[in-house]
Amino acid sequence: MENERAQWGSKIGFILAAAGSAVGLGNIWKFPGRAYEGGGGCFLLIYLFIVIFLGVPMMITELSIGRASQTNIVGVFDKLGHRRFSWAGWVGVIGAFIITCYYGHVGGWVLRYVVGYASEAPKIYDDSLGYFYNMLGYNADGKTFFPWVAVLFAAVFMLINAVVIIRGVEGGIEKFNKFGMPALFFMLLVLLVRSVTLDGSAAGIHYMIYPDWSKVTFDTFLAALGQAFYSLSIGMAILITYGSYLPKTENIPKNTALICAMDTLVAMLAGFIIVPAVFATLGEQEVGKGGGFAFVSLAKVFEQMPGGTVFAVVFYLLLLFAALTSSMSLIESIVAFLTEHFSWSRKGATIGVCAVMFLIGCLYTCSQAAFPIKGVWLDAANGVTFPAFCDFMEFLTDRIMIPVCALGCCIFAGWVWKPEKIIAEIEQDGVRFRLAKVYSVLIKYIAPLAILAILIISFVTGMTLS
Ligand code: PHE
Numbered sequence: 001m002e003n004e005r006a007q008w009g010s011k012i013g014f015i016l017a018a019a020g021s022a023v024g025l026g027n028i029w030k031f032p033g034r035a036y037e038g039g040g041g042c043f044l045l046i047y048l049f050i051v052i053f054l055g056v057p058m059m060i061t062e063l064s065i066g067r068a069s070q071t072n073i074v075g076v077f078d079k080l081g082h083r084r085f086s087w088a089g090w091v092g093v094i095g096a097f098i099i100t101c102y103y104g105h106v107g108g109w110v111l112r113y114v115v116g117y118a119s120e121a122p123k124i125y126d127d128s129l130g131y132f133y134n135m136l137g138y139n140a141d142g143k144t145f146f147p148w149v150a151v152l153f154a155a156v157f158m159l160i161n162a163v164v165i166i167r168g169v170e171g172g173i174e175k176f177n178k179f180g181m182p183a184l185f186f187m188l189l190v191l192l193v194r195s196v197t198l199d200g201s202a203a204g205i206h207y208m209i210y211p212d213w214s215k216v217t218f219d220t221f222l223a224a225l226g227q228a229f230y231s232l233s234i235g236m237a238i239l240i241t242y243g244s245y246l247p248k249t250e251n252i253p254k255n256t257a258l259i260c261a262m263d264t265l266v267a268m269l270a271g272f273i274i275v276p277a278v279f280a281t282l283g284e285q286e287v288g289k290g291g292g293f294a295f296v297s298l299a300k301v302f303e304q305m306p307g308g309t310v311f312a313v314v315f316y317l318l319l320l321f322a323a324l325t326s327s328m329s330l331i332e333s334i335v336a337f338l339t340e341h342f343s344w345s346r347k348g349a350t351i352g353v354c355a356v357m358f359l360i361g362c363l364y365t366c367s368q369a370a371f372p373i374k375g376v377w378l379d380a381a382n383g384v385t386f387p388a389f390c391d392f393m394e395f396l397t398d399r400i401m402i403p404v405c406a407l408g409c410c411i412f413a414g415w416v417w418k419p420e421k422i423i424a425e426i427e428q429d430g431v432r433f434r435l436a437k438v439y440s441v442l443i444k445y446i447a448p449l450a451i452l453a454i455l456i457i458s459f460v461t462g463m464t465l466s
Contacts, residue, residue: 014246015255016177017325018063021238022263023181024326025106026231028319029294031267032274034227036293039215040207040275043224044268046216050228051264054450057442058234058406059256061413061422066243067252068425073237074337082416088408092237093337095401097353099236100330101360102393104161107323108154109135110316113295115153117302117312128299132292137370144370151362158361161327162354165335166347177325181262184318188269191298191315194305195273195280204276222458225451226398232263233329235406241333249429253439270294277301331357364390381462399458407451414444 035043069079074089112135116124124131133139137147196205229235246252274293281300298315302308331353338349367373367389375392377385387395413422419440426433433439 014242014250015258016181017329018233018239018242018255019181019259019262020177020322020325021233021242021329022231022259022326023184023266023322025103025110025319025323026227026326027263027267028270028274028322029106031227031231032271032278033293034223035208035271036275036278037215038220038223039212041209042211042213042216043220044208044271045211046221046224047228047267048264050221050224051232051260053442054225054447055228055232055234056256056260057439057447058229058410059232059239059260060253060426060439061409061443062234062239063243063246063252063256064422064425065409065413065417066240067246067248068421069240070244071340073240073333074341076240077412080417082412085408085412085416088405088412089237091401091408092235092240092405093334095397095405096236096238096330096334097357098360098393098401099230099397100327100334101357102364102390103323103327103330104158104354104357105150105154105361105365107157107320107327108150108152109295110320110323111157112149112153114313114316114320117309117316121302121309121312124299125303128296129292131299132296133369136365136368138368147365147368147370150365150368154361154365155358157324157327158354158358160324161331162350164324165328165331165350165354180318180321180325184322185266185269187311187315187318188266188273190311191273191301192269195277195301198277198280198301198304200280201276204279205272207279208272208275218454218457218461222399222403222454225454226402229402229406230398231267232260233326235402235404235409236330237333237337237405238329241336242329249431251431252426253433253435273301274298364393379458379462380460400455403451403455407448407455410443410447410451414440414448419443 035047037043038046065076065080069076071079073092074086077083077085077089113124116131130140135147135149137150138144195201233239243252274297277300278293278297281297298312302312302315305311331350334353335346335349338344338353339346344352363373373389374386375389375396377387377392377395379385413419419436422443423433423436423439426436
């Protein structure tokens with residue numbers, strides 16, 4: 001089995017595929033909202049700090065153990081002789097599954113906006129908030145209805161995923177990323193110029209630059225940790241799977257630095273596009289946190305741009321592709337696990353998984369407004385609470401499952417399998433890992449302690465559930 005594993009067709013193919021997994025809705029849909037809630041400037045600093053000192057070593061670790069074991073996330077620990085760590089793999093696979101359930105639906109929103117701008121842009125400009133609400137099943141005077149628009153587009157999004165995955169990832173994902181990523185980047189630069197020159201955006205820029213430490217709580221750290229890992233696709237089994245397709249000649253630390261830099265740059269760009277746009281347009285209360293940020297606030301930016309509608313279509317199209325490469329990486333790692341662990345057929349596993357994800361995702365979309373579907377949450381400060389199901393899914397994955405899986409991986413790498421083996425895996429074929437010592441300290445002490453501390457403290461101080 002193992003020696004039949006696919007390999008990336010080219011060096012740039014791998015970097016772009018990993019970057020494609022990393023750059024996605026997390027950067028553009030989630031990051032600006034989180035940065036806003038976390039106090040702007042200070043969130044950016046905390047975020048950067050976490051990416052450099054926790055994100056980079058975690059990514060190096062996942063890619064290396066993936067490449068060393070040549071297998072999927074659950075099999076990894078078994079293969080390397082430590083079966084009792086398989087729980088970390090299970091948390092990763094289940095987390096990836098839950099993320100994809102809602103990721104597929106938000107991907108559907110993006111598709112909705114591609115079609116919307118292409119066919120009825122004036123309607124969006126006219127009432128950008130109403131358009132967004134309408135997609136999710138409610139209107140301004142509080143009437144709710146079944147969000148069939150969102151559900152329909154989510155179904156199409158998942159269908160596209162399934163078709164591409166059944167055909168095999170390498171060709172498709174690699175090819176798209178080669179031109180899609182640079183194009184997305186260019187588009188963001190154009191939007192940045194327009195957004196920061198909008199009337200009234202200065203306050204937003206100020207907010208994103210000057211740290212307002214009064215907004216920072218322990219919860220901000222957990223939010224930044226969850227966001228950073230989510231955005232880099234860490235703690236979710238993806239990089240282990242991708243690492244297993246990686247030729248031994250690749251320089252893992254160098255690639256990691258590049259991927260982390262690209263991902264963070266895109267997130268920052270999105271933050272500096274969307275937050276000022278929110279300040280310049282409807283204001284935070286109206287636009288709504290999270291979701292609305294990337295959809296509602298940009299309408300004014302496009303409206304006030306020459307050729308804005310064309311830009312809008314191209315922008316959402318690129319975002320759609322970015323979302324697809326991320327969701328495919330998630331589904332691919334689950335499918336890789338099911339086919340290798342339970343010997344399911346690739347086609348059957350893909351169709352089954354995508355269908356179930358879509359259905360669970362419907363609960364996410366329906367709980368936005370139309371139906372009062374609740375999750376359950378427990379922390380020491382607030383006791384048991386019942387957040388909306390959509391928030392529940394995101395909290396469960398970003399704030400528990402990702403950190404826990406990452407914690408398992410770094411304890412395994414730092415204390416059980418040992419950094420020396422990781423370094424040996426990296427230093428093959430003449431590759432030199434100059435920061436090996438720093439890496440060992442980070443993965444043995446800093447990363448596990450920081451993740452554990454953040455997890456415990458935010459359990460004790462409670463989470464701000466929106
Ligand atoms: N990193 C992706 C994004 O930012 C989402 C993702 C999360 C992909 C976890 C894989 C694993 O959108």
